[in-house]
Amino acid sequence: MDNNTSHTAAASNGTTHSGLREYTVTVYTEDRIGITNRITIIFTRRHINITSLTTAQTEIPGVYKFIITVLAEREKLDKVIGQIEKLIEIHRAFVHDESEVVYQELALYKISTASLHNGNIEQLIRDNNARILTITSEYFVIEKTGHQQELIDMLQKLVPYGVIEYSKSGRVAIVKWSRRFHDHLKDLQRKEADNLKLVH
Amino acid sequence: MQQKDVLPMKTEVSEKRVVTTPATVQTMTGSEAVIRSLIAEGVDTIFGYPGGAIMPIYDALYDFQQEVHHILVRHEQGATHAAQGYARSSGEVGVVFATSGPGATNLVTGLADAYMDSTPMVCITGQVNAVLLGTDAFQETDVIGITMPITKWNIQVTRSEDIPGAIAKAFYIARNGRPGPVLVDITKNAQVGKLDFNYKKCEYIRSYHPVPELSEEAIKDAAALINQAQRPYILCGHGVLISGAEKELIALAEKANIPIASTLLGLSAVPVDHPLYVGYLGMHGNYGPNINTNECDVLIAVGMRFDDRITGEVSSYASQAKVIHIEIDAAEINKIIKADVPVHADAKTALQALLPHIAPTQHKEWLQTFKEADKQEYDKVKHRELYPEEGMLKMAEVVRIISEKTGGHAILVTDVGQHQMIASRYYQFKDPNTNITSGGMGTMGFALPAAMGAKMGAPEKEVVAVIGDGCFQMTLQELGTIYQSEIGVKIVILNNNFLGMVRQWQQLFFDKRYSSTEMINPDFVQIAKGFYVPGRKVTDRAEIAAAVEEMLTHKGAYLLEVVVEQEDNVFPMVPAGAPISHIRLE
Numbered sequence: 001m002d003n004n005t006s007h008t009a010a011a012s013n014g015t016t017h018s019g020l021r022e023y024t025v026t027v028y029t030e031d032r033i034g035i036t037n038r039i040t041i042i043f044t045r046r047h048i049n050i051t052s053l054t055t056a057q058t059e060i061p062g063v064y065k066f067i068i069t070v071l072a073e074r075e076k077l078d079k080v081i082g083q084i085e086k087l088i089e090i091h092r093a094f095v096h097d098e099s100e101v102v103y104q105e106l107a108l109y110k111i112s113t114a115s116l117h118n119g120n121i122e123q124l125i126r127d128n129n130a131r132i133l134t135i136t137s138e139y140f141v142i143e144k145t146g147h148q149q150e151l152i153d154m155l156q157k158l159v160p161y162g163v164i165e166y167s168k169s170g171r172v173a174i175v176k177w178s179r180r181f182h183d184h185l186k187d188l189q190r191k192e193a194d195n196l197k198l199v200h
Numbered sequence: 201m202q203q204k205d206v207l208p209m210k211t212e213v214s215e216k217r218v219v220t221t222p223a224t225v226q227t228m229t230g231s232e233a234v235i236r237s238l239i240a241e242g243v244d245t246i247f248g249y250p251g252g253a254i255m256p257i258y259d260a261l262y263d264f265q266q267e268v269h270h271i272l273v274r275h276e277q278g279a280t281h282a283a284q285g286y287a288r289s290s291g292e293v294g295v296v297f298a299t300s301g302p303g304a305t306n307l308v309t310g311l312a313d314a315y316m317d318s319t320p321m322v323c324i325t326g327q328v329n330a331v332l333l334g335t336d337a338f339q340e341t342d343v344i345g346i347t348m349p350i351t352k353w354n355i356q357v358t359r360s361e362d363i364p365g366a367i368a369k370a371f372y373i374a375r376n377g378r379p380g381p382v383l384v385d386i387t388k389n390a391q392v393g394k395l396d397f398n399y400k401k402c403e404y405i406r407s408y409h410p411v412p413e414l415s416e417e418a419i420k421d422a423a424a425l426i427n428q429a430q431r432p433y434i435l436c437g438h439g440v441l442i443s444g445a446e447k448e449l450i451a452l453a454e455k456a457n458i459p460i461a462s463t464l465l466g467l468s469a470v471p472v473d474h475p476l477y478v479g480y481l482g483m484h485g486n487y488g489p490n491i492n493t494n495e496c497d498v499l500i501a502v503g504m505r506f507d508d509r510i511t512g513e514v515s516s517y518a519s520q521a522k523v524i525h526i527e528i529d530a531a532e533i534n535k536i537i538k539a540d541v542p543v544h545a546d547a548k549t550a551l552q553a554l555l556p557h558i559a560p561t562q563h564k565e566w567l568q569t570f571k572e573a574d575k576q577e578y579d580k581v582k583h584r585e586l587y588p589e590e591g592m593l594k595m596a597e598v599v600r601i602i603s604e605k606t607g608g609h610a611i612l613v614t615d616v617g618q619h620q621m622i623a624s625r626y627y628q629f630k631d632p633n634t635n636i637t638s639g640g641m642g643t644m645g646f647a648l649p650a651a652m653g654a655k656m657g658a659p660e661k662e663v664v665a666v667i668g669d670g671c672f673q674m675t676l677q678e679l680g681t682i683y684q685s686e687i688g689v690k691i692v693i694l695n696n697n698f699l700g701m702v703r704q705w706q707q708l709f710f711d712k713r714y715s716s717t718e719m720i721n722p723d724f725v726q727i728a729k730g731f732y733v734p735g736r737k738v739t740d741r742a743e744i745a746a747a748v749e750e751m752l753t754h755k756g757a758y759l760l761e762v763v764v765e766q767e768d769n770v771f772p773m774v775p776a777g778a779p780i781s782h783i784r785l786e
Contacts, residue, residue, distance in 0.1 A: 030407045033356075034344060041349050082531035088353045088373055088408045188406055 020071040022051070024096045024103065024173050025081070027066040028058070028185065030089040039066060039090075042083050048072045052105075052170030060185045063091065067103075067173050091185070096175055103173035107151040107166065108133070109142040115161040116140070128154050139164055225398045230360035231260035231391045234324065237367040239267055240399040243295050245286060245656055247271045247279035251299025253339060254326025256391035258297070271656065271685050274677035276303050278649035280310020280381075281675070284319045285653030288636045289611055289661070293374050294653065296323040301339030304385070305346065309643055311381045312350040316640025317465060318438060320379035322370045330358040330387040343385050352380030360393035364400070372402035377410025378529040379442060412528065412544045414553055421541045422524045423557030425498050431566045432458045433496035433521075435481065435510075438465035438639070439503015439528060439547045446632050448551035449502060450474065456561045459570055461489035463504045465639040468629040472608065478570040483509045483774045484621035487581075488573030490772070490780045493518050495569070502526045503547040506536035507640065516779040526550045580785045581771050586626065592765040593741055595622040595694050601748050602664055602692065603628045610662040611636060611654050613689075615647035615671035618700035621770045623666045634661070645674030651689045652682055662690070662752065669695040669721050679731035682757045690751050691733075691759045693724050696766050704769045728759040735759030 130144035283294025479486030499521040511517040525539035585596035608628035614620040638646040651665035703717040725735040
């Protein structure tokens with residue numbers, strides 16, 4: 001990401017001290033090399049900070065969904081959305097505030113195995129609905145899903161046990177009102193797919 | 201070349217001509233497929249410059265000299281501007297060939313210019329072999345990455361079989377919706393590899409819908425606003441010319457007696473002598489059209505994008521008016537100026553739908569305000585600019601004479617700077633698509649190659665390029681192309697030995713500190729002579745009319761250098777960032 005924003009930049013109400021708000025942007029695209037670049041250039045031009053970006057294929061073959069979180073002013077972001085939608089390979093792009101999406105993020109925490117003897121880490125894992133993915137003689141890995149702040153809170157709780165490494169995903173989101181658009185995407189399945197398939 | 205059942209067939213590829221294309225699938229190289237794809241799209245003129253990575257395509261071109269006319273430019277930037285001029289004068293897509301690396305990077309300025317000014321162009325660049333991609337191979341550059349933000353679409357083709365599909369898509373995208381430049385980068389292995397060629401024009405891309413669905417509700421809302429308006433005002437942009445909506449626009453204006461002003465790129469859509477045409481908008485536009493933007497009650501913006509050279513300070517721009525914005529590019533609506541009635545549509549479609557809903561009306565008092573403002577401007581600025589009796593020649597009087605001698609029917613190609621603003625203000629455009637200039641980018645060096653392309657695109661028209669001394673020296677090597685390809689353009693250099701517009705700003709806003717704007721110029725006529733283009737230098741007012749006459753009657757290219765007043769300023773002027781109502785007449 002092209003930013004220096006710390007994990008705690010967005011306060012719990014989604015607004016930063018600079019008056020920027022956290023929004024989730026969803027973009028439905030064709031499968032094309034360079035599409036990420038084309039989208040992010042548009043944010044860069046307007047100096048909007050991308051704080052996370054997740055992308056994967058949707059249920060429609062050849063259609064990808066980008067889930068981007070940004071700190072921005074709504075009015076400026078709406079204009080960015082218009083410019084993203086102008087790209088040839090974009091189906092649609094939307095801005096959502098927190099109330100419009102159901103979302104999760106995933107974090108992995110690598111902790112020294114020796115720390116199992118310090119305090120009650122097992123209880124901490126249970127209380128936070130986390131789970132252990134793997135244990136070696138040197139370290140073990142905890143996985144937790146949740147909202148960004150929950151994952152950061154968990155990190156703070158694990159610090160006394162000695163965090164060797166921490167890794168967090170971008171956002172995965174489902175839009176509450178997206179039914180109509182998904183009907184549109186289903187229509188695409190019936191239409192001829194883009195005929196130019198380039199393999200690199 | 202291997203062939204399978206070749207049955208030559210005559211195909212009508214454009215209104216202009218008929219060419220022979222293979223009737224059935226044929227096995228051929230990627231390079232031949234490039235040329236045949238272009239022919240299938242109706243291309244008969246290409247501007248380009250060969251080099252290592254595009255040599256197979258040039259080799260294939262050798263066999264198609266009867267069908268495709270290749271213009272060898274002297275610099276790839278010249279090829280892009282020539283293709284722009286060609287596209288703007290002919291209505292066709294301009295086509296450019298360039299090699300990889302420096303060839304491709306030399307296209308950047310022209311691509312950005314075409315992108316800003318919505319000019320349809322397809323650039324085909326050679327690229328290193330696919331196996332070398334990403335290795336910093338000889339003459340490899342990431343032309344796709346470089347041109348991503350300045351093209352409507354671009355694509356790298358690494359397999360021969362993808363060439364026809366990529367070119368078909370390129371043309372579809374370049375010419376539909378809001379037109380723009382497209383770049384197709386083809387690796388050398390794709391050029392030399394074989395494919396079964398069977399060209400199919402692109403008619404549909406599932407993620408791209410260039411023709412918006414017209415909202416009847418928006419049309420009715422727009423009509424209601426216009427019918428209630430006391431001081432309605434039409435702003436005519438480039439979109440009117442692109443969609444061919446000139447007649448509809450004039451019909452709308454005449455039906456409800458609405459004054460029309462034009463943006464820089466909208467010039468020539470409405471004849472300057474039309475009674476409802478009130479002039480030119482923007483930083484160096486006319487007085488009345490600018491101040492009345494902040495007086496109208498309904499602003500009807502057609503195919504324009506509220507560039508900052510038009511609006512000045514945005515917060516005070518037309519804040520009293522209800523705004524109807526007819527625009528094909530949805531991203532332009534509400535981008536700068538909030539529209540009360542957004543009409544997302546092609547200008548022609550929208551105006552055709554709007555016309556039956558418009559009630560005939562008179563707006564005599566409102567129109568009178570434009571006449572009064574024009575009189576003020578005439579008395580304070582225009583008269584002394586157009587008809588000076590002493591001192592050195594002025595740019596405006598030279599433009600007036602060119603306008604008189606051509607009857608306003610020539611294609612006027614201007615470069616960027618004072619001469620551009622003066623020519624745009626004073627040339628009396630009569631016919632659509634006769635104004636070709638670099639609007640959004642303001643690219644110095646545009647005019648000479650663009651004029652060349654414009655003449656190729658409309659050989660029956662007189663093409664006059666009006667160029668500043670600074671601009672001319674940015675692309676003057678294209679005189680070589682003009683000579684070699686026998687392109688009969690008329691070139692007028694307005695020489696004030698300064699980078700005039702920068703100098704004007706230095707005078708007005710930087711205490712006359714003329715930092716690096718004075719030019720010690722070469723002998724332009726001698727330079728032209730070196731390229732076998734005849735010419736003449738004029739410094740005396742008594743000679744200018746005859747010199748323009750001589751230039752226009754000369755068969756073939758001609759260069760006229762006119763030495764003009766050194767520290768002449770272009771007025772009116774809205775200082776950058778100021779409200780448009782702060783326009784200065786002196």
